[in-house]
């Protein structure tokens with residue numbers, strides 16, 4: 575297993591060309607947030623916007639519309655229960671779809687996941703987090719043919735892979751990754767990233783991060799980074815590294831680091847670690 579280091583940031587985060595516009599930096603659609611977990615999809619959406627994605631649309635329960643608009647006017651809102659025509663185009667026009675933060679596991683959430691996966695095409699990247707992983711572990715839902723990135727914590731990975739947390743060894747995890755043909759970000763206090771080309775460990779992270787919404791935020795960052803940076807594996811690893819690096823910086827003076835505080839630091843942190 576290789577250890578990530580700071581070079582993943584400058585190898586990934588590019589100085590923006592002058593003659594660029596929002597279309598240059600990718601279109602991300604996020605799907606999630608039921609009536610109880612609106613905060614999860616709002617944090618994920620904020621993380622995507624603050625990572626620099628060009629155009630962000632959030633497909634969520636209509637109860638979350640006012641809060642999303644108030645907190646994040648940069649994002650567009652769409653009602654998950656809308657008619658199929660605009661729904662289909664919001665999914666299909668995205669470069670990256672992030673699905674799962676706060677999605678919930680009820681029948682409506684399962685149907686929504688199935689509908690979204692059905693629309694995905696091979697040139698798209700799909701970040702599969704939270705409830706979406708638990709649904710996949712418990713229901714028969716066909717995975718789309720696309721670039722897939724799973725972001726389970728250890729219990730979600732146990733549910734999806736069938737590997738108990740105590741048995742989640744490098745070899746066992748990589749074997750399931752191979753079957754899924756996906757990138758797997760296995761989150762713990764020392765997150766591991768399983769790719770087609772190698773296994774990496776994030777050396778950073780702090781218990782100050784152990785608070786709800788921290789993973790929702792990472793999922794949004796992975797959406798934002800993969801939308802902008804050409805090498806998808808590097809984009810995933812840079813997002814994981816940056817998420818923990820910012821948390822460690824804040825934890826020098828804070829007992830707990832809130833997900834929204836990490837999000838607020840992103841533009842400045844990325845500015846400090848950009849390169850040609």
Ligand SMILES: NC(=O)C1=CN([C@@H]2O[C@H](COP(=O)(O)OP(=O)(O)OC[C@H]3O[C@@H](n4cnc5c(N)ncnc54)[C@H](O)[C@@H]3O)[C@@H](O)[C@H]2O)[C@@H](O)CC1
Nearest residue numbers: 611612613614674675676677704705727728729762786787
């Ligand atoms: N403000 C919000 O709206 C929030 C919504 N959330 C959403 O709530 C849904 C359920 O996710 P949860 O993860 O809370 O619940 P889960 O039931 O999926 O996972 C939590 C369980 O996993 C166990 N576990 C074992 N190892 C773990 C590890 N390394 N990290 C985390 N848990 C570990 C915990 O003890 C607990 O029993 C997701 O859709 C998530 O996005 C959460 O992110 C919390 C905040």
Ligand SMILES: Nc1ncnc2c1ncn2[C@@H]1O[C@H](COP(=O)(O)OP(=O)(O)O)[C@@H](O)[C@H]1O
Nearest residue numbers: 727761762763779780781784786787788789790
């Ligand atoms: N003790 C810790 N040390 C380092 N990172 C941690 C620690 N606890 C949690 N994290 C990080 O916080 C995030 C938690 O993700 P997750 O459990 O999905 O949160 P949520 O679903 O509540 O948003 C992961 O990125 C994980 O690596």
Ligand SMILES: [Mg+2]
Nearest residue numbers: 704727789790
């Ligand atoms: Mg989570």
